[in-house]
Amino acid sequence: MHIIFMTDLDGTFIGHDDFSFDAISAEVSDLIRNGVNLIPNSSKTANEIDELCVELGLCLPFICENGAALINSDLLIDRWPYVTDKKANKTFTPSELAHEWEHSVVSNHKNYCIFLENLNSKEHAAILGLSAEKLALALNREYSSLLIFEGSESQYTELCQDVSRAGLALHRGGRVCNLSGAHDKADYCNGFRATVGNQQDTVIVGFGDSDNDTALT
Numbered sequence: 001m002h003i004i005f006m007t008d009l010d011g012t013f014i015g016h017d018d019f020s021f022d023a024i025s026a027e028v029s030d031l032i033r034n035g036v037n038l039i040p041n042s043s044k045t046a047n048e049i050d051e052l053c054v055e056l057g058l059c060l061p062f063i064c065e066n067g068a069a070l071i072n073s074d075l076l077i078d079r080w081p082y083v084t085d086k087k088a089n090k091t092f093t094p095s096e097l098a099h100e101w102e103h104s105v106v107s108n109h110k111n112y113c114i115f116l117e118n119l120n121s122k123e124h125a126a127i128l129g130l131s132a133e134k135l136a137l138a139l140n141r142e143y144s145s146l147l148i149f150e151g152s153e154s155q156y157t158e159l160c161q162d163v164s165r166a167g168l169a170l171h172r173g174g175r176v177c178n179l180s181g182a183h184d185k186a187d188y189c190n191g192f193r194a195t196v197g198n199q200q201d202t203v204i205v206g207f208g209d210s211d212n213d214t215a216l217t
């Protein structure tokens, strides 16, 4: 049987507060040695996940910035030829997102949003729990923008609906919300499922800890 573990990182694969994977590193090594395919699937940037892979001592395929891109897909092609770097949904750069946010998202609930780019480095560190190089890697985003939402749940739901009508997506992770193109963590999962769905011997298991991860299940 082929097993794919598709996992969120913060609060799932690594600790929410210390960002450590020490507690599970031995088990992860055993799983991989026994043929389990581990695919991190995170809102983190490609450079952040690359850094984590170096710390793990593993070269892994992974999905970054909420389904924006699949990196190291060549590691999967032998077994799942479907896998490519192509995506059906459009990705947006942060400057394109800012333009769409201003011109296409009309909800007044935008007033409850604080984009991290408008905060200082001390505030970045406090919100993301990171510093120095790791903080820089987290803020250097290619396909998404980070924000804090300070309104109510119902206002958040309405804002998400408006964002969706504008052709974008708003996802909430463990620390911040993530504005991006209309893609999410499940996009590549659905592609995998479409490909391996007829293969009785392949199982995809999703792991996560926040609203942002429900798409994996």
Ligand SMILES: [Mg+2]
Residues within 6 Å of the ligand: 008, 009, 010, 011, 012, 173, 174, 208, 209, 210
């Ligand atoms: Mg998480």
